[in-house]
Amino acid sequence: MSPLTPSQSLSNGLNGRTNLLSASSIELARPVGRRGRIALRPPRDALLRVASPLALLLIWQLAGSTGVLPERLLAAPSTIAATAYDLFRDGVLTEALGVSLRRAAFGFTLGALVGIGFALVAGLSRLGEYAVDPPMQMLRALPLFGLIPLFILWFGIGETPKIALVAFGVAFPLYLNTYAGIRGVDAKLAELGQVLRLSRPALIRHIVLPGALPQTLVGLRQSLGVAWLALIVAEQINADAGLGFMINDAREFLRTDVVVVGLVTYALLGLLTDAIVRLLERRALAWRRNFLS
Amino acid sequence: MATQLPELTAAARVRGLVKRFGDRTVLDGLDLEIGAGEFVALLGRSGSGKSTLLRALAGLEPISGGELEVPGTVAVAFQEPRLVPWKRVGANVTLGLDVPDPEAAAAAALEEVGLLGHRDAWPLTLSGGEAQRVSLARALVRRPSLLLLDEPFSALDALTRINVHRLVLDLWERHRPGVLLVTHDVDEALLLADRVLVLESGRIAHQTAVELDRPRQRDHAELIRLRSVLLERLGVAP
Known part of the structure; x- marks a missing residue:
């Protein structure tokens, strides 16, 4: 209807992102300062760390199931x-x-x-x-x-x-x-x-x-x-x-x-x-x- | 231990003590007698051989010549407390002590230095002052007739030092060992000792009796006078 709506939503989006960024940077900085480096990683971080091994496992499984990776070279995880x-x-x-x-x-x-x-x-x-x-x-x-x-x-x-x-x-x-x-x-x-x-x-x-x-x-x-x-x-x-x-x-x-x-x-x-x-x-x-x- | 004379009234006797390191003579015919229960402070410039004399009395340094007679038990408190880090405070106090009830002995000694509550603590969790107090408890639990103090207060902060000075005097008055305190601090020597010695060129070059009641005030006129005399002897312009 008017060009206002998209620009509003754009600025909202930008604001939202800025807030998110600043919020997350505080979150990241805090545990290090307060609990030292040995502090346990927050759960979200732990999730991120298992993501890439899981992805590799998935690719491996897919390659095995589809026959791209023959079993005489390496069997599939399953x-x-x-x-x-x-x-x-x-x-x-x-x-x-x-x-x-x-x-x-x-x-x-x-x-x-x-x-x-x-x-x-x-x-x-x-x-x-x-x-x-x-x-x-x-x-x-x-x-x-x-x-x-x-x-x-x-x-x-x-x-x-x-x-x-x-x-x-x-x-x-x-x-x-x-x-x-x-x-x-x-x-x-x-x-x-x-x-x-x-x-x-x-x-x-x-x-x-x-x-x-x-x-x-x-x-x-x-x-x-x-x-x-x-x-x-x-x-x-x-x-x-x-x-x-x-x-x-x-x-x-x-x-x-x-x-x-x-x-x-x-x-x-x-x-x-x-x-x-x-x-x-x-x-x-x-x-x-x-x-x- | 070897020469226990019945009429002996000295905590330590040193005659003509010589100590050489290579061709450097550190102690050169030194004479010294520490009376039973006497508190003696030894001053000297750094490198003058103060610590060497103390180590010789402790049996840690073989001597090159002269006579050294320490009739009773000797205990040492070092500059660093030297607590054994893998033994709890109580076990540190009684390490090597041969008594029927070491637990009770540790408790009594720690009580005296105000650290009974730390009996089961690990040494590395103590502050510098606390560790030094444990080191004193470990020395005194052996009921020494000669207590050797090798600059045990020099690493402490000023406030802690005042407290530990009081504690040492208190313990000395209660147990009355002969004390040789090696220090570079003229004030400390004057506040604590019956007699202050200055070591120079390998001998006792000067000595001063301090005949004032304890606890002494730093700004007492006599102490101020003695301080400037001693500083002059040590080559520091007052």
Whole structure:
């Protein structure tokens, strides 16, 4: 009817947009200022963050369903989910998981005992340092996976070389970090121990070991990362059970769905152990956390 | 511990103490006696060897020559409180203490410094003044006959420092250890000590008895006079 209406609605629209913009910029600025950077993201932000993975999943599913992505290259998410359920129901996945977990647990325990044991010997005495540290520093230069041929020659193709590879990978991060942690304990606190007339065992128990703990936990996290990696590689060699075997077996039959289920299981295991270490850190380093928060 | 003499009335005796670092002689034939229950303050320019003397008395510094005799228990409060961060306040106080009931000992010592409520706190949550008070509680719970204070107030703000000064005097009057307070603060030395020493060229070059009742006023005429004497000895024009 008149040219007023569109221009009015346009200006309304503009105003509305300006208000929206200023309002949202305040909203965005506030949580950072008030609660610091660690503050939980507002729900809308969390939604935005899952949007792109969901979109990728959708594209993947569409490409699979329409045949653009052939199943021998990569199965569709729906197929993978169904396969995961089947493998779980038939006990195949749980059995493979059990075998792999046992290897990881044995290898990790062995490697941790050796790594931390040697770190104590090297960290707590000069003689121990001279005896243990140079060979450890030399050995750590060896590429872990380059040792596989030797391990096969030494230990055959059974469980032993797999456990040994995990143990070897675990031992070094724990050794290096624990040793550095022990040596890095504040000299002023050691002096305090002297003034308080602490015996050597008491000094080690109350000052040295707790002082080395934060660094040891860093080593623990690193070593768990290496442990899973070593396990995955070790399970590719001549395994007749375990997650690696399940994956390799599936490759023979072009079952990309099973391969992906195996990979996701490995990933979940990694996330799980990382969460356990975080929990451990929160409990063991409570004296630090209070300070930080 | 080794030389416990029955007739001994000194908290510490030092004769002809020499300490060298490489070819640099820091303490050069130093003589010093701290009486039982006597509060001695040690002044000196930075690098004069004040802290070295204290560390030698604490058994932290091997000596190059002379004699050092500390008959009873020694306790130290350092410039930084040096609380063990992974032990709660109560456990810090009794660390290395061999008594039947450490819990009760910690409670009593913390009560004395007014921090009983912080017994279960982590050291890193304390303020500087609180941490230093815990450090004093840790020193005194050992019932020392010689208390070594290595500039323990220098990192505190002015108001906190006044309070901790009062606390130290209070604790000293109650427990009567011999005290060696190393400080660079002339006023602090004059407010607290029975005797003020000046360390220079590796020896006690000057000493002044401060015969005034405590608590002392900073603007007392005698203190003002002693201050200018000491400042002059320290090479600062009054």
